[in-house]
Amino acid sequence: MSLRQEQINETGGYNFAYLDEQTKRMIRRGLLKALAIPGYQVPFGGREMPLPYGWGTGGMQVTATVIGRDDTLKVIDQGADDTTNAISIRRFFARTAGVKTTEVTTEATIIQTRHRIPETPLRSGQILVYQVPIPEPLRFIEPREVETRTMHALREYGVMHVKLYEDIARHGHIATTYAYPVKVNNHYVMDPSPIPKFDNPKMDLCPALQLFGAGREKRIYAIPPYTRVRSLDFEDYPFEIQRWEESCEFCGATDSFLDEVITDDQGGRIFVCSDTDYCRQRQQQTAANKETCP
């Protein structure tokens, strides 16, 4: 029995990783173009996926295109491995591609993410796939696609600063906290998908490959490894990331992105790491340290 026949059998009639090979070739061509022009949005023929738009169809198509038999997949949603979206996408690829899955950042070769970049630094050889709802950072001010494309081509990005100006005028500081616009490779202004601006510095000179897929808008863009990614700001209001006075309730981390969790009706609340894998590793480390030196 040929390898192809084997694939079809094990995935119940579907091709390896769900998408047919011609679609994958089309998306790969788009990815190559996106990599050649960092931050540039490449249109592609987005396919229907077996889940609704807005749930990660763009990211899944990119993952399906780059995944191979030897890959290990990790899927996170808001940093967590155990939320509905993350579990269903992970199980989808376990079933349609038969790949190994993991929750450990360092073991993964492909990480599909919604709204976070893992706290553990990524290494060369890893691929980070983002799920993107609105790929066009200029859309809020310019509804015409022809015009936004011209603006990108001519680097007319003054309006991006109009948005930041408005923030300072209204709130006294830059109040944009997620989907914070960045300039890639000193040319294209890019929407880094709705990651918190806390994660923006991790994109700069990142050793891993970063791919972005927007399923509804049918756009792909990419940041090759070790590319300059700068967050937009003003000279007198420089870019800053969020900080917390609290530390993680479970692992005590002070350097990670924290989620606020309401615990009762009396105003009780705790702060916990949004990256579940990072939090667990830190807890294990602490436990191991206690054992060795009681």
Added chain:
Amino acid sequence: MMHAEQTPMEAATPLLQVQGIRKLYAPGKGVDGVDFDLYPGEILGIVGESGSGKTTLLGCLSGSLIPDQGRVFYRNRDDRKLDLYNISESDRRVLLRTEWGVVHQHARDGLRMSVSAGANIGERLMAVGGRHYGQLREAGENWLREVEIDPVRINDTPRTFSGGMQQRLQIARNLVTGPRLIFMDEPTGGLDVSVQARLLDLLRNLVMDLGLAVVLVTHDLAVARLLSHRLMVMKQGKVVEHGLTDQVLDDPRHPYTQLLVSSVLGN
């Protein structure tokens, strides 16, 4: 009429040269063969009835409509003569937001209605690389004062402004990068008479202080008389009369101009 001092050399070289501009939507509709020169610090009024091609001509001059025929030359700050429709789109856009300004008839066409007055004024500065919030803010306050809007309104959106204020904000937004040439399309349209008078007064002072060249489209002969040095009368896409404002209005030669002048109430 008095205007900013110029050396004879400067005054002798046109800022804008328009040659045979033609843009027709249908035969007889649009602009058909317009030529003129505009000198630094000069205000050229274009008058004519509705549908005579005034706004189309303005669009062709200001880079928003590509003409079917004809050429527009502009002498820039570095004294280079640019052929408007033969330079790259990028150069044309840079020109539009640095050396030129366009004041639209409806303020909402020229303003961003959902962002504050300060951001509206600062936008052009940010587009040419202004990245210091404090300085942008200061420029915003100065220009609001310049166009007689209370600087405390700097954080309000233009939605909350009256029609006259919106129009003045639009003017401030254009002047902030120190342009040399302004295109105005019926700047006083839709405003009541007292607001019109104040706006005209403001415009006249600003234009004189800054030595701006202006192409002013209007159907209001009183506005044309007050502001412009020279006048062009258009009818069905063609220029029927062209001369000094007083000359054209006080001694009209063309039957159509005579009709236009005699039809003004109380004249």
